[in-house]
Amino acid sequence: MAESTSWVSRSAASSGQGGIGSGRQGAPVPYREGPFAYEPAVLCWCQMKSARWISWSDDNPGRRYYRCQRARSAADCRFYEWIDAEDPKFLKTLLLDLRNAVSGLKKENSELKMAAASADGCNWEEIVQMKQQIDVFHEEKIEMTEALNEKDRKIEEKDATLQLVVSKMNSERTSTAGTCRLQES
């Protein structure tokens, strides 16, 4: 049967709706695309571009969904929406088997490293724990970088709009000035 661990792609909805669990088991494979690398933007209730994640829960392995980019913060508007239809039972089982196989191999690898500890007197347990911590930090860094990039894009958009307004105002001023001069003469 399924393990008791909660599986979820990084941004977890703690609401427990739709089979999206909580916890930080992480995806078995690295993401091919960043959570904001999609178009057109799907807005959450905060009117911000939603992050696109992949669920690795028992109920919905490999199924993509949109989620508020403020998820896991107090400002989370709790928006989520499935992108893909549910997979046939066979595919779900296959994906869960693959997920568990990857996780099993990772665990086994860690244990082997720890077993080798006596060889060189290193505290492998600590090293493995640190490595896991680094992995989590790395994932969080990707999330934050993506969010920052998204903000940069918004600022650039606003800059462009602002420049448009300024140049429009300037041209209006010039044409008004022209009219004045015409009236004077």
Ligand SMILES: [Zn+2]
């Ligand atoms: Zn939101």
